Amino acid sequence: MPNVDVFSALSNPVRRDILMQLRMGPRAVNDLAQGFDLGRPAVSEHLQVLRKARLVREEPRGRERYYHLDPRPLSEVDDWLKAFTHYWKQRLAALEDVLDEEARK
Amino acid sequence: MPNVDVFSALSNPVRRDILMQLRMGPRAVNDLAQGFDLGRPAVSEHLQVLRKARLVREEPRGRERYYHLDPRPLSEVDDWLKAFTHYWKQRLAALEDVLDEEARK
DNA sequence: TCAATACGTCGGAAATATCCGACGCGTCAA
DNA sequence: TTGACGCGTCGGATATTTCCGACGTATTGA
Known part of the structure; x- marks a missing residue:
């Protein structure tokens, strides 16, 4: 699980969009995926990249996972x-x- | 010649390094390539990406080309x-x- | 004029990124 | 308990990135 470079994480427009959305508050994965012309696995993999760049944090709530922004x-x-x-x-x-x-x- | 996204241009550490170097003043391609463990064609192609992102400008001086930073x-x-x-x-x-x-x- | 130099770019190889369908695991609600 | 739901991840297909050697062009200096 190599730490992902922040610049690389930001190079993808979908990932930048996800971060923008998360400013408004934590979101579940399916909820996020609705906004994109992408399947859920793809969004999930983008979230993995953001996680490795430490730009998001996950909070499990029952069977959902809410992703929080960490702008640090x-x-x-x-x-x-x-x-x-x-x-x-x-x-x-x-x-x-x-x-x-x-x-x- | 598609315009390159600035975020994509910055996603590569070599290109970020080139921009850093150009702060000190314009540099010729061979001169720049010395500082990297890369062949000249690779550096030249990185400069092409930076050019398409409008982050550098080229000034021909005889058979050399001096690259200038444009941080805008x-x-x-x-x-x-x-x-x-x-x-x-x-x-x-x-x-x-x-x-x-x-x-x- | 001629060899050397500085550079861009092409063809192709190798690595990486992006995406999807399929599967499995835990959780919920009936 | 059982079926539906939310999610992560894998295998594999495709696209893109990164790099090099080779070549062509323009410039320099002898």
Whole structure:
């Protein structure tokens, strides 16, 4: 059971959609599968990937399993993106320097 | 030439690494390929994916091609993540309500 | 002009992802 | 207890990804 990379987990639109849906609250598998043009096994396998990426947590309720969102691993993506925010800030700062230089002429 | 999904483009660690490297400035293909345990064609194909996702731009200089970072499409990922930031704020607000309720007893 | 260099892309191999039907296991309700 | 339900997972089919060697094209420098 290899831990799945968060970026890989997000690469599939169905899985991103599932996460979006789970924001509203926990959902059972059949309930989730209704919203997609997919069979239940496929949804179940997408949930397995999300589970291995620790993006969802399962809570058994009788014969159903409610899946809960756990957004914490998303911080890895957010942190990665920050590296490019900083890049932009640097670029902007450099641009300002150039503009200041021009203004001083 | 189908436009590549940004999330898919980011799903590969080599492509993420390439983007990281390009923050420092434009790089030629051979130069980039040195840093990876990969042949040049593989790196070139990764660059093609990044190009289709509009995350890089190419600038021919003689027989070399310098690849530049274009971080703008990353905003799509950032916006997507924001949906979960808001989710968290809602959850925290709900939690505070519960705590206030408890405190009032 | 000619050999070397930098690069993109193609054909094909290998790995991986995605999906379904079928099956089995536990749970529910009669 | 028994039949229906909710679910996970397996086997296998198909699609996609990833990678390489080989080739063609354009550019460079001798």
